[in-house]
Amino acid sequence: MTMDGQDAGAGAVGPSVEAIFREERGRLLAALVRRFGDLDLAEEVASEAIEAALVHWPATGVPPKPGAWLMTTARRRAVDRLRRDRTYAARLAVLQVEADRAGPAPAADTDSELPDERLQLFFTCAHPALPAEDRVALTLRCLAGLTTPEVARAFLLPTATMAKRIVRAKKKIREARIPFRVPGADELPERLPGVLQVIYSIFTEGYAASSGPDLQRLELAEEAIRLARILRRLLPGERxxxxxxxxxxxxxxxxxxxxxxxxxxxxxxxxxxxxxxxxxxxxxxxxxxxxxxxxxxxxxxxxxxxxxxxxxxxxxxxxDWPQIVALYDVLLALAPSPVIALNRAVAVAMRDGPEAGLALLDELAGEQRLHGYHPYATARADLLQRLGRHREAAAAYREALTTAGTEPERAHLRRRLRECDPDAPPAGLEGPAHRP
Incomplete structure (x- = not known):
């Protein structure tokens, strides 16, 4: 059973249990990786522990300490797995010997230690031996608890492409025998950008969910803020x-x-x-x-x-739209991106009028990463509507509806579509949402 599939199973038990799984999964996986040093094993036994909870908790009730229950169950499954599979156990033993031979991570000052196990593993997965984007994708999927489609959305990539990237990163860890250990204080600055990207991607999924009945997933946004507060205390000099x-x-x-x-x-x-x-x-x-x-x-x-x-x-x-446009110019110089260019075009429309913004959006029409990215079609539709080009606006709203993932977004787009085309189907009659 995949971790993506657990969301559906947990929902069958009840919202409170689903919330427990969301809250505890990251801690559970981080602790298991640190204990056994193998990400695949940790994912498998974490899945088995949650499956066991789905069987037992409806009958016996949620235990007083659900995280401890899940951890105990997962550890037992891991030990059983290693007892049955001597080859697997031997491989983990070799990894442990190599990690011990390499020596522990350089000692960090008390003030710079990472008190959160998930944050420790975020830095661990930001290992320089992995390509930067693979590090972030792996951390978001395996440790931050986002599904593969949610991670794909963060990178503006098809889900299948992202799945291959995550598999590649895990294979690299196995083949290069990258140890799962907390980096020393001198290694943190090099790995910090990747960790910040992970935290912001978690926040973005919380602020604007990629799918589901709700626009926001506040628990994700608040968790990202909590992790950033920890980093701020630990690294006060990092602007x-x-x-x-x-x-x-x-x-x-x-x-x-x-x-x-x-x-x-x-x-x-x-x-x-x-x-x-x-x-x-x-x-x-x-x-x-x-x-x-x-x-x-x-x-x-x-x-x-x-x-x-x-x-x-x-x-x-x-x-102050002129200042916002100027800041987007700075942002584009720092990190050229079609999404930043899209946001700048919207700001230009507010500064100079919808026609100026639409011209910039049309220049981005060839950007492959914006295909299937519904904010682009939505922005075009809005500017076309403001210019009185209602037939073109209706077509753009219909395009946005094919990829908007949450029901509040889709309901909003349907309302705007009917403003441009009163004969548009009523709410709920368009085709189902899908993501690239």
């Missing part, structure tokens, strides 16, 4: 850590206003800004100053500055 934490706080501050009374999507233009979390915004603004002071701007610091400009404005109309 990009401050930038990432600030960015997430400034965006998460709007969470309550993004959802209407009936769970519908509320766009930035229509949000009640009085519902934004002002204490979170103030904390984020302070972190932006830290992130942009004392050296060249970083990827997360610039994004945090953009988020701060949105949060500071009283309305969409009074937002």
């Amino acid at each position: 990009e850590v401050a930038g990432l934490l600030g960015l997430m706080l400034l965006v998460h501050a709007r969470r309550e206003a993004r959802i209407g009374r009936d769970g519908e999507l509320v766009l930035l233009d229509d949000q009640d800004r009085g519902r934004w979390d002002r204490s979170m915004i103030e904390e984020g603004q302070g972190l932006v100053i830290v992130a942009l002071t004392g050296g060249p701007p970083g990827l997360y610091g610039v994004q945090a500055a953009i988020a701060a400009l949105h949060d500071e404005a009283a309305t969409v109309a009074t937002t």
